[in-house]
Amino acid sequence: MLLHSGSCAVCKTEGELIEISQFGKALCPSCFPAFIQRHVRSLMRRRQMHRKGDTVAVALSGGKDSAVLAHVLKEISWNMRIELVGLHIDMGLGAYSELSERVVRELCEKLRIKLEITRVSDFGVSIQPVGQFRQCNVCGAVRRALMNRTTRNLGLQVLATGHTLDDILQFMLKAVLSGHLDAPRPVLPPSEHRPRKIKPLYFTPEAATSVYADLLELPYTEEQCPLFDPAGRRFNEIFDLLEQKAPMGTIQYAHTMLRAMKRVGKDELKRICPMCGEPTNTELCPICRLRRQQLGED
Ligand SMILES: [Zn+2]
Numbered sequence: 001m002l003l004h005s006g007s008c009a010v011c012k013t014e015g016e017l018i019e020i021s022q023f024g025k026a027l028c029p030s031c032f033p034a035f036i037q038r039h040v041r042s043l044m045r046r047r048q049m050h051r052k053g054d055t056v057a058v059a060l061s062g063g064k065d066s067a068v069l070a071h072v073l074k075e076i077s078w079n080m081r082i083e084l085v086g087l088h089i090d091m092g093l094g095a096y097s098e099l100s101e102r103v104v105r106e107l108c109e110k111l112r113i114k115l116e117i118t119r120v121s122d123f124g125v126s127i128q129p130v131g132q133f134r135q136c137n138v139c140g141a142v143r144r145a146l147m148n149r150t151t152r153n154l155g156l157q158v159l160a161t162g163h164t165l166d167d168i169l170q171f172m173l174k175a176v177l178s179g180h181l182d183a184p185r186p187v188l189p190p191s192e193h194r195p196r197k198i199k200p201l202y203f204t205p206e207a208a209t210s211v212y213a214d215l216l217e218l219p220y221t222e223e224q225c226p227l228f229d230p231a232g233r234r235f236n237e238i239f240d241l242l243e244q245k246a247p248m249g250t251i252q253y254a255h256t257m258l259r260a261m262k263r264v265g266k267d268e269l270k271r272i273c274p275m276c277g278e279p280t281n282t283e284l285c286p287i288c289r290l291r292r293q294q295l296g297e298d
Pocket residue numbers: 008009010011012013027028029030031032
């Protein structure tokens with residue numbers, strides 16, 4: 001992000017401007033939030049992410065990106081004819097989880113949206129490494145499984161997650177380097193066992209979510225998850241450099257890659273877990289894997 005003075009691309013007012021290079025525009029602080037809201041709304045329309053009357057479950061982690069997603073969706077909800085429900089998964093990770101839940105509650109009160117909390121502890125397990133899978137991966141798999149399950153149990157059709165352009169770029173490059181042309185898509189159509197999954201911030205860079213969250217004073221925590229694996233973000237600098245050398249280059253890269261990718265994402269959930277009957281793409285679902293390891297169930 002660059003801060004400089006000049007005249008706003010929208011209202012032409014002279015003063016301090018916010019410039020996010022991926023958007024190729026400099027905007028004043030009062031026009032910036034509405035610009036992001038229009039950007040997200042137009043992607044949701046173009047990609048047919050919602051239908052009128054949908055109630056959208058919004059995955060809330062306590063971090064800034066999901067806070068921005070909830071705020072943007074709330075602001076455009078009347079225009080889009082959608083309702084929102086906040087969804088938070090308590091992963092049982094001590095002080096970090098308590099703090100996350102506190103800021104999520106504060107956010108939902110501020111936005112006046114209903115909040116649903118699912119706790120890993122209710123399943124009698126805790127997040128531990130399983131076989132060759134590290135805790136961070138186990139945590140991610142369990143969180144995704146519980147998000148799908150909670151959305152479905154609430155009878156909702158759409159689950160929105162706060163993945164940003166920065167997340168998507170990492171997935172894309174990692175896929176290419178491991179020989180696949182595969183990455184998360186903006187919309188994953190619903191299947192028998194899974195709601196439609198949407199990523200309204202797919203083309204929104206984190207430089208923009210940071211400014212948005214701070215301008216609107218959204219409650220969020222910058223605390224890093226104790227299981228966070230920095231290897232997951234090892235390509236950040238490459239994309240920072242790309243954006244610096246070729247402004248709007250990262251967004252162009254994501255558009256081109258998305259067009260080139262023909263395959264359906266990995267989140268297909270083709271099997272049924274023999275222990276609990278939940279959909280899964282591994283032999284046992286992530287929660288039953290933990291149950292078998294920690295409770296010796298079979
Ligand atoms: Zn302006």
